[in-house]
Amino acid sequence: MADTVKLPEDSFKRINADDRAALDSEKIAAPSLTFAQDAWRRLRKNKGAWVSLIVLAIVFIMAFGSLVVSPHNPNAVNPSYANLPSKIPGIGINGFNGTLVQAGQRIDAYKQAGASSKFYIMGTDYLGRDLFSRVLYGTRISLIIALVATLFDLTIGVTYGMFSGWKGGRIDTIMQRIIEIILSIPNLVVIVLLILILKPGMTSIIIAIALTSWTNMARLVRAQTMEIKEQEYILAARTLGERPLKIAFKHLLPNLSSVIIINTMFTIPNAIFFEATLSYIGIGISSPQASLGTLLNDGQKNFQFLPYQMWWPALILSIIMLAFNLLGDGLRDAFDPRTKE
Amino acid sequence: MAKYLAKRIFYLILTLFIVITLTFFLMKLLPGTPLTNQAKLSKSQIALIYEQYGLNKPVWQQYLLYLAGAVRGNFGTSFQFSDQPVSYLLSSRIGPSLQIGLQAMILGVIVGIIVGAFGAMRQNSWVDTTATVVSILGISIPSFVLAVLLQYYLGLKLGWFPIAEWGGFIYTVLPTLALGATPLAESARFVRTEMVDVLSSDYIELAKAKGLSRTGVIYHHALRNSLIPLITIVGPLAVNIMTGSMVVENIFSIPGIGEQFVKSVLTNDYPTIMGLTIIYSFMLCVVLLFTDILYGIVDPRIRITGKAN
Numbered sequence: 001m002a003d004t005v006k007l008p009e010d011s012f013k014r015i016n017a018d019d020r021a022a023l024d025s026e027k028i029a030a031p032s033l034t035f036a037q038d039a040w041r042r043l044r045k046n047k048g049a050w051v052s053l054i055v056l057a058i059v060f061i062m063a064f065g066s067l068v069v070s071p072h073n074p075n076a077v078n079p080s081y082a083n084l085p086s087k088i089p090g091i092g093i094n095g096f097n098g099t100l101v102q103a104g105q106r107i108d109a110y111k112q113a114g115a116s117s118k119f120y121i122m123g124t125d126y127l128g129r130d131l132f133s134r135v136l137y138g139t140r141i142s143l144i145i146a147l148v149a150t151l152f153d154l155t156i157g158v159t160y161g162m163f164s165g166w167k168g169g170r171i172d173t174i175m176q177r178i179i180e181i182i183l184s185i186p187n188l189v190v191i192v193l194l195i196l197i198l199k200p201g202m203t204s205i206i207i208a209i210a211l212t213s214w215t216n217m218a219r220l221v222r223a224q225t226m227e228i229k230e231q232e233y234i235l236a237a238r239t240l241g242e243r244p245l246k247i248a249f250k251h252l253l254p255n256l257s258s259v260i261i262i263n264t265m266f267t268i269p270n271a272i273f274f275e276a277t278l279s280y281i282g283i284g285i286s287s288p289q290a291s292l293g294t295l296l297n298d299g300q301k302n303f304q305f306l307p308y309q310m311w312w313p314a315l316i317l318s319i320i321m322l323a324f325n326l327l328g329d330g331l332r333d334a335f336d337p338r339t340k341e
Numbered sequence: 342m343a344k345y346l347a348k349r350i351f352y353l354i355l356t357l358f359i360v361i362t363l364t365f366f367l368m369k370l371l372p373g374t375p376l377t378n379q380a381k382l383s384k385s386q387i388a389l390i391y392e393q394y395g396l397n398k399p400v401w402q403q404y405l406l407y408l409a410g411a412v413r414g415n416f417g418t419s420f421q422f423s424d425q426p427v428s429y430l431l432s433s434r435i436g437p438s439l440q441i442g443l444q445a446m447i448l449g450v451i452v453g454i455i456v457g458a459f460g461a462m463r464q465n466s467w468v469d470t471t472a473t474v475v476s477i478l479g480i481s482i483p484s485f486v487l488a489v490l491l492q493y494y495l496g497l498k499l500g501w502f503p504i505a506e507w508g509g510f511i512y513t514v515l516p517t518l519a520l521g522a523t524p525l526a527e528s529a530r531f532v533r534t535e536m537v538d539v540l541s542s543d544y545i546e547l548a549k550a551k552g553l554s555r556t557g558v559i560y561h562h563a564l565r566n567s568l569i570p571l572i573t574i575v576g577p578l579a580v581n582i583m584t585g586s587m588v589v590e591n592i593f594s595i596p597g598i599g600e601q602f603v604k605s606v607l608t609n610d611y612p613t614i615m616g617l618t619i620i621y622s623f624m625l626c627v628v629l630l631f632t633d634i635l636y637g638i639v640d641p642r643i644r645i646t647g648k649a650n
Contacts, residue, residue, distance in 0.1 A: 181356050184629065185622045188584040192606055193618065197370050273483055277588055280485055281603050300489050304497065314486045322481035 039258070042334040049330020052323035059320060063143055066136040071121070074137040075288050078128035084109050086123040086131070086308050100306070122312045125298060131309065134290050135316055141291040142320075145206055146271035152210030153217060153267055158260060160214065161221025162248055166229060176222075179215050187212045191274060192283065200283050209271050217263050224259050228252060258335035265328030269321045276317060292317045349633070353626045360622045361411055361615075365404055368611045394418065407615075416616035421608050427616040431598060435620070437507055438590065438597035442582045444517040449524025449578070450571070456525070457532030458564055464537060472529060479526025484585040488519035488592045505594040516593045520585050524578045531574055535567035569640045572632050579628045583621055 033041065044050055066074075085100045087110060099106050110118065122131040164175040182190075191208040198204030228234065229252075237247050272292070278284035279293025287294065292313050299310030382390075391397045394417075395406065410417060416427035453476075460472030492515060496504035502514050539545065540563055548558045586599035594600070598617055605613040 177352075180352075181359050184356050184626045185360055185618065186580050186583045186625060188587060189602075189618050189621050192602075193364065193367050193614070196606065197367060269481075276483060277485065277584070280588055281591070281606075283606060296486065303489060303493055307493075310489065314490075318478075318482050318486065321483070322477060325477060325481055 039331075039334040043330055046330040046333060048326045049334070052326040052330070055319065055323045056327065059139065059316075059323070060143070063136055063140040066133065066140065070133050070136065072130035072133045074129060074133040074290065076129060078124070081118070081120075081124050081128040082126055083302075083306055083309075084120055084124045084128075085306065086121060086312070087119040088121055123306075123308050125309060126302065131295075131312060134295060135292075135312055138290040138292045138295045138313065139316060139320070141202070141285060141289060142272050142275055142293070142317075145202060145209070145275045145291070146268045148206045149209035149213065149271045150264055150267050152206070153214045153271075154260065154264060156210065157214035157217025158221050158253075158256070161218035162225050162252060162256070164218065165222035165225030166244070166248070166252075168226070172222075179218060182212070182215050188274065188277065191278065195278065195283055200286060202285060202289070205275055205278060205284055209274050213267055213270060213274075217260070217267065220259050220263055221256055224256050225252060228255050258331075262328060262332045262335060265324055265331055269324040269328075272317070272320060272324075346634070349630055353630060356626055357619065357623060358408075361408060361619055362404075364615045364618045365407055368615055369400055394420070411619065416619070417612035419610055419613050421605065421610040421613065427612045430601070430613065431616055431620060434596055434598050434601050436597075437513075437595050438586055438599055441513055441516050441520060441590075441595065441597065442579075442586060444513060445520035445582055446524055446575075446578060448517060449521035450528045450575075452521075453525040453528030454532050454564075454568065454571070457529040458536060458559070458567075460529070460533040461536035461540060461563075461567075462559060469533075472533065476526040476529040476533075479522045480530075482522070484519050484523060485588040485592060487522055488516070488589045491515045491519055492592060505592075507595050512593075512595075516589050516595060519589050519592075520582055523581050523585065527574060527578060527581075528571060531571055532567055535570055536563055539563050539566050569636070572636045572639065575632045576625070576629045579625060583625070 043053075100109050101107075120130050120132065122135060125131055125134065160175065164172050190212045191205075194208035194211060195204050198207060234247065234251055237251055242250075275284060275291060276293035276296065279291050280297045282297070285291040285294050295313035296310060296317070299306075299313055303310045388397065395403060398406075407417065414428055416431075419425045419427050419430055422430065456472045456475060460469045463469055492504050495501050496515060503512050504515075506512060545558060545562055548562050553561075583599070586597065587603055588599075589595075590597045590600040591603055598620065601613065602617045604610075605617065
């Protein structure tokens with residue numbers, strides 16, 4: 001025990017306190033991640049959500065980019081090129097080569113219309129308007145309605161929920177009763193009534209959707225607020241005499257953010273769906289404006305003979321809905337690791 | 342229990358009262374008159390028509406009359422069909438809607454449970470992937486798109502089912518499928534998540550350790566416990582079906598209340614719109630009450646006085 005091991009001096013290397021590179025090589029800790037970075041990392045691992053995010057980015061860029069560059073004017077009527085099927089140059093598959101079946105025979109519709117040199121990716125509608133441009137235009141209108149409605153829904157829902165949860169007691173009970181009453185009428189019925197009063201149009205659709213869809217957000221935010229307000233840091237802030245409004249913004253809101261973001265991802269497709277339904281019934285967007293709902297309605301009339309006129313908007317609508325749903329699922333897993341294994 | 346029930350029924354009546362009041366005054370705010378061609382009518386003719394429908398009385402009197410009528414199930418006379426009481430119009434139309442709605446709900450939920458359960462049992466296999474894809478597609482494709490596709494391919498192209506109209510059971514198949522897709526997808530997703538959770542719990546481990554067969558564990562322990570929370574989404578699913586039916590009934594020309602609602606909206610038929618709004622709310626309230634009570638009965642852990650959120 002007493003004899004000490006004699007180590008030769010030269011087996012050690014002296015490092016200076018200010019030799020950064022040498023010091024860093026000793027570190028084993030990973031860089032510490034913030035909550036957002038951690039969620040982002042998990043989101044990128046989820047293939048479905050990641051692809052959805054990219055798809056949505058493309059849809060957004062194309063829909064809003066068409067304001068600047070559009071293949072054709074979405075409202076330019078050209079009767080001589082009416083009802084041309086889709087034609088993508090270089091693709092010879094029936095359905096994408098500009099041919100359609102007429103009286104049992106497959107004919108080149110473009111040649112017949114005297115437009116062999118032209119091509120319309122998604123074809124044209126019954127007035128000869130380029131369907132691709134109209135789908136882009138319709139997508140833009142649908143997205144704007146959904147986003148603005150969601151923004152309202154966010155502000156109303158989050159404020160209502162936070163207030164109700166924070167106050168508790170009698171006020172909370174009354175506020176929850178109000179929500180229960182709103183929830184006991186089907187949303188679409190309320191939206192239709194509101195649109196009738198406000199006259200059909202884009203603004204009234206936005207208002208109607210915003211006024212009806214915040215209830216879900218309010219309930220979730222309330223439940224979360226009631227949980228958070230019992231935490232010590234809120235108690236500390238209150239003891240230190242922080243004003244409730246500041247507590248709400250500085251302490252509550254950041255901790256509610258994941259609930260809010262996840263729920264938004266499910267509100268947006270809902271709003272798109274309501275808008276499409278309303279336009280489909282005929283009390284939504286009116287021509288010459290177009291939305292995915294009106295395009296579907298127009299396309300459905302000719303579905304038997306010109307199926308592409310409905311397939312395209314239906315496809316785009318479903319893709320957008322799918323992407324938002326998958327992204328919502330991915331975000332839920334990313335923000336709340338407990339839900340996944 | 343009786344106290345809870347009485348409280349809930351009181352709230353139901355209160356809710357309906359508020360719904361009636363709100364719709365009544367909203368309808369009074371509506372622009373446009375129910376007269377198709379007002380310019381062609383003389384002043385005295387308009388006065389006569391208004392008197393016939395009781396529109397000449399002050400608003401508060403109209404409101405009280407309406408309220409008194411609504412309690413007895415009388416929602417006034419339709420503007421569109423001049424001699425038909427709304428209650429008669431709706432009672433003759435509610436049958437088809439109820440039939441399709443219930444069929445869609447039952448089909449959707451049962452198939453959804455099967456799909457979800459298989460997904461959870463074979464987690465992360467191709468079965469699970471297929472189940473997930475089916476449920477995500479069912480949620481993403483709007484019912485009216487599905488309705489048109491079904492109508493065209495199964496109805497017109499293959500000729501298996503009639504494309505529209507209302508007759509026997511065969512006429513209900515396509516609308517039921519179109520409406521049932523969302524409940525199917527939602528319940529499949531729900532059951533899968535629940536069951537994955539349940540399968541990893543201690544009592545499942547115990548059941549396995551006791552030597553129960555695989556089917557025994559799945560059927561008696563896992564499935565039963567995963568199904569209880571499913572009751573909570575029946576309410577939202579009912580809303581979904583009601584919403585969907587408005588468009589789907591139109592596509593298949595079914596003489597139901599959804600189709601009538603759209604028609605009444607387009608013709609400014611206020612009494613019918615009001616009657617329908619009240620009926621929709623009533624049905625939804627009953628569904629919500631029923632599911633809440635059922636939840637308490639099925640799952641003793643939930644105290645009946647508590648909230649089932």
